[in-house]
Amino acid sequence: QAVVTQEPSLTVSPGGTVTLTCGSSTGAVTSGHYPYWFQQKPGQAPRTLIYDTNNKHSWTPARFSGSLLGGKAALTLSGAQPEDEAEYYCLLSYSGARVVFGGGTKLTVL
Amino acid sequence: QVQLVESGGGVVQPGRSLRLSCAASGFTFSSYHMHWVRQAPAKGLEWVALISYDGTNKYYADSVKGRFTISRDNSKNTLYLQMNSLRAEDTAVYYCAKVGAAGGYWGQGTLVTVSS
Numbered sequence: 001q002a003v004v005t006q007e008p009s010l011t012v013s014p015g016g017t018v019t020l021t022c023g024s025s026t027g028a029v030t031s032g033h034y035p036y037w038f039q040q041k042p043g044q045a046p047r048t049l050i051y052d053t054n055n056k057h058s059w060t061p062a063r064f065s066g067s068l069l070g071g072k073a074a075l076t077l078s079g080a081q082p083e084d085e086a087e088y089y090c091l092l093s094y095s096g097a098r099v100v101f102g103g104g105t106k107l108t109v110l
Numbered sequence: 111q112v113q114l115v116e117s118g119g120g121v122v123q124p125g126r127s128l129r130l131s132c133a134a135s136g137f138t139f140s141s142y143h144m145h146w147v148r149q150a151p152a153k154g155l156e157w158v159a160l161i162s163y164d165g166t167n168k169y170y171a172d173s174v175k176g177r178f179t180i181s182r183d184n185s186k187n188t189l190y191l192q193m194n195s196l197r198a199e200d201t202a203v204y205y206c207a208k209v210g211a212a213g214g215y216w217g218q219g220t221l222v223t224v225s226s
Contacts, residue, residue, distance in 0.1 A: 034211075036209065036214055040155075045205060045218050045219050046205070048209075048213060048215065048216070051209075051211075051213045051214050052211065055213070057213055057214075087154075089155050091157075097160055097169040098169070099157045099160060099209075100157065101147075101155045101156065101157055102154075104154045104155070
C-alpha cells in the first residue's frame with residue numbers, strides 16, 4: 001500500500017507565502033495521481049480547495065494554487081490570511097482505484 | 111448545488127452492525143463514483159470505500175475489507191455503508207464524498223461510536 005507524505009506542520013507569517021507538499025512512496029507524483037487538496041478547520045467537514053493538480057472550485061480563494069514541484073504535488077498559499085490557519089490534506093489516486101490520503105499538514109499563521 | 115447528507119450514525123456495541131446512508135442532490139448521482147471517508151477523533155482522514163457510478167465495482171481499505179459493504183441505490187440518489195463486526199477502532203466521523211474529475215464535495219459527516 002502506498003504511503004502519502006506531508007509536512008506535519010508549517011508556520012507562515014500573515015501576508016507571507018508557504019508551499020505544502022505531497023509525496024508518494026511509490027515515486028514521483030504526476031498528474032495521473034489526480035492530486036487533490038482539502039482544507040479542514042476544527043469541528044468542520046473538509047472542503048476541497050484544489051482538484052486534479054491545479055483546478056480550483058468557485059469557492060477557492062485566489063491566493064491558493066496547486067502544482068507539481070520536484071516530484072511532488074504542491075499547494076502554494078500566497079498572501080496568507082489568519083483564516084487560512086487549518087489542517088490541509090492531500091489525496092492521491094493509484095491504479096486499481098486505490099485512494100490514499102496524506103497525514104495532513106497543520107498550518108499556523110503567526 | 112451539490113448536497114450530500116449523511117445519516118445513521120450513533121453509539122453501537124463492539125461486534126454489532128450499523129448502516130449509514132448518504133442522500134445526494136444537486137447533481138446526476140448515477141453518473142458519478144462515490145466514496146466513504148472517515149476520521150477518528152483527533153486523527154487524519156482515512157479513505158474507506160469507493161463504488162463505481164453504476165454499483166458494479168467496489169473497493170475497500172484493508173482495514174474494513176470483509177466487514178464493510180458499500181452500495182448505492184441510483185433510483186433513490188442514496189449511498190450506503192453497511193458496517194458489520196464493528197470494533198472500537200471504527201469510531202469516527204464518517205463522510206460521504208463525491209471526488210472525481212469534476213471536483214470534490216463532502217457531506218457534513220455522521221459520528222459512529224463503537225463502545226460497550
